[in-house]
Amino acid sequence: xxxxxxxxxxxxxxxxxxxxxxxxxxxxxxxxxxxxxxxxxxxxxxxxxxxxxxxxxxx
Amino acid sequence: xxxxxxxxxxxxxxxxxxxxxxxxxxxxxxxxxxxxxxxxxxxxxxxxxxxxxxxxxxxxxxxxxxxxxxxxxxxxxxxxxxxxxxxxxxxxxxxxxxxxxxxxxxxxxxxxxxxxxxxxxxxxxxxxxxxxxxxxxxxxxxxxxxxxxxxxxxxxxxxxxxxxxxxxxxxxxxxxxxxxxxxxxxxxxxxxxxxxxxxxxxxxxxxxxxxxxxxxxxxxxxxxxxxxxxxxxxxxxxxxxxxxxxxxxxxxxxxxxxxxxxxxxxxxxxxxxxxxxxxxxxxxxxxxxxxxxxxxxxxxxxxxxxxxxxxxxxxxxxxxxxxxxxxxxxxxxxxxxxxxxxxxxxxxxxxxxxxxxxxxxxxxxxxxxxxxxxxxxxxxxxxxxxxxxxxxxxxxxxxxxxxxxxxxxxxxxxxxxxxxxxxxxxxxxxxxxxxxxxxxxxxxxxx
Numbered sequence: 001x002x003x004x005x006x007x008x009x010x011x012x013x014x015x016x017x018x019x020x021x022x023x024x025x026x027x028x029x030x031x032x033x034x035x036x037x038x039x040x041x042x043x044x045x046x047x048x049x050x051x052x053x054x055x056x057x058x059x
Numbered sequence: 060x061x062x063x064x065x066x067x068x069x070x071x072x073x074x075x076x077x078x079x080x081x082x083x084x085x086x087x088x089x090x091x092x093x094x095x096x097x098x099x100x101x102x103x104x105x106x107x108x109x110x111x112x113x114x115x116x117x118x119x120x121x122x123x124x125x126x127x128x129x130x131x132x133x134x135x136x137x138x139x140x141x142x143x144x145x146x147x148x149x150x151x152x153x154x155x156x157x158x159x160x161x162x163x164x165x166x167x168x169x170x171x172x173x174x175x176x177x178x179x180x181x182x183x184x185x186x187x188x189x190x191x192x193x194x195x196x197x198x199x200x201x202x203x204x205x206x207x208x209x210x211x212x213x214x215x216x217x218x219x220x221x222x223x224x225x226x227x228x229x230x231x232x233x234x235x236x237x238x239x240x241x242x243x244x245x246x247x248x249x250x251x252x253x254x255x256x257x258x259x260x261x262x263x264x265x266x267x268x269x270x271x272x273x274x275x276x277x278x279x280x281x282x283x284x285x286x287x288x289x290x291x292x293x294x295x296x297x298x299x300x301x302x303x304x305x306x307x308x309x310x311x312x313x314x315x316x317x318x319x320x321x322x323x324x325x326x327x328x329x330x331x332x333x334x335x336x337x338x339x340x341x342x343x344x345x346x347x348x349x350x351x352x353x354x355x356x357x358x359x360x361x362x363x364x365x366x367x368x369x370x371x372x373x374x375x376x377x378x379x380x381x382x383x384x385x386x387x388x389x390x391x392x393x394x395x396x397x398x399x400x401x402x403x404x405x406x407x408x409x410x411x412x413x414x415x416x417x418x419x420x421x422x423x424x425x426x427x428x429x430x431x432x433x434x435x436x437x438x439x440x441x442x443x444x445x446x447x448x449x450x451x452x453x454x455x456x457x458x459x460x461x462x463x464x465x466x467x468x469x470x471x472x473x474x475x476x477x478x479x480x481x482x483x484x485x486x487x488x489x490x491x492x493x494x495x496x497x498x499x500x501x502x503x504x505x506x
Binding site: 002003004005008009011022023025026030031032033034035036037040041048051052053054055056057058059 | 100101102103130131132133134136138139149150193194199203236243245246247248249334335336339340397398399400401402403404406407408409410411412415422423424425435
């Protein structure tokens with residue numbers, strides 16, 4: 001299984017049948033929103049503090 | 060004049076009757092506020108709180124909501140530069156932070172058990188020209204279920220939800236995340252202590268320590284009309300699990316949203332912090348997963364379409380058709396074929412990947428097994444077994460919304476390959492295949 005969110009998004013985009021079933025618009029939207037999250041994580045100095053604020057506070 | 064609800068094609072006789080009964084109930088129960096809730100991409104309810112007087116207008120004309128709410132990531136930042144030309148070309152109807160409309164469903168009306176004199180309704184999102192917004196997660200699920208129904212099947216799901224409950228260290232009003240000097244985007248997490256010390260799986264004495272918050276969970280779930288079956292002490296420190304009876308897939312999705320959002324709110328009022336994040340930010344924590352029990356229902360007969368009376372001739376326990384019908388085998392093959400791609404929906408946060416570790420009860424390979432908690436998919440029960448009619452295939456963790464499903468039934472239908480770890484069958488075959496978890500991809504190979 002994909003070991004990270006980035007690789008999972010790559011696997012999603014590469015599955016043509018699944019993309020066709022959901023529709024390109026839905027998959028592209030989901031991927032863009034999730035890539036935004038990943039880009040901010042990649043820029044964070046303290047990954048643990050980032051996750052505590054991003055996820056533990058709110059989810 | 061045509062109302063917005065009529066233009067959307069939503070204003071039928073049952074809805075009119077539901078609007079009438081809602082108005083009567085609000086009057087009788089003296090409800091002052093009604094929340095209109097729409098579930099975002101991340102499973103969080105958003106919407107507006109209406110005064111009682113504004114409810115009839117909202118039912119007829121919808122409630123305006125800025126469209127950027129549908130484009131936000133987990134920190135509430137908009138993932139599209141909506142004021143820059145071309146940035147939302149792929150999403151017709153979006154741009155310049157325009158308004159969408161939430162049309163409430165009066166049949167979903169309920170009162171909130173934790174909030175006094177407050178009603179609640181679920182809504183779906185519409186463009187102002189009365190066309191449906193396609194990037195609405197509930198609508199995506201409904202369309203997938205419609206395609207399944209066109210083939211004669213319904214999907215039945217059972218939820219098992221692991222999560223963490225912590226006690227707030229300070230009174231809710233003194234929480235550091237509410238200190239105006241420390242406000243940030245996103246803000247600090249609350250300081251917490253645990254409700255049980257963990258590492259005592261299913262221990263009754265730990266359940267008793269956690270009695271107060273678990274009773275809040277129970278009252279909230281039952282007050283929302285959710286089919287709660289059990290509350291359990293999980294292995295991890297401060298970790299618990301809620302198990303629900305199986306229902307149709309759309310109801311199960313609605314119930315998950317209601318449970319997660321309701322429990323979070325009710326516990327917070329009582330001084331607790333519920334977290335449905337996979338791995339809370341503490342040492343020695345156990346990551347939470349969840350399991351989605353899936354079975355297909357034959358819409359004509361109401362029977363479980365995965366069930367078979369006797370094993371298919373010539374099969375053993377490593378073969379899907381030893382336990383499952385041809386339709387069940389096909390469903391399993393579809394889940395395996397799209398297992399890698401579906402991971403992004405099943406594990407949609409960076410944090411969720413902390414759960415995938417070797418020798419854990421979380422899968423790291425796209426494989427299936429019988430009652431094997433190391434496999435991504437577990438096939439439960441036996442041919443002719445009436446005892447587990449709704450819990451035939453289990454996928455971990457839970458897809459938010461499924462799009463993978465049965466590959467089209469045809470003569471060359473893809474097959475799921477052999478179950479992993481079937482020791483009895485393997486002994487009979489004298490090691491014809493090795494039970495190596497690392498062979499996951501090989502297991503999914505078509506025969």
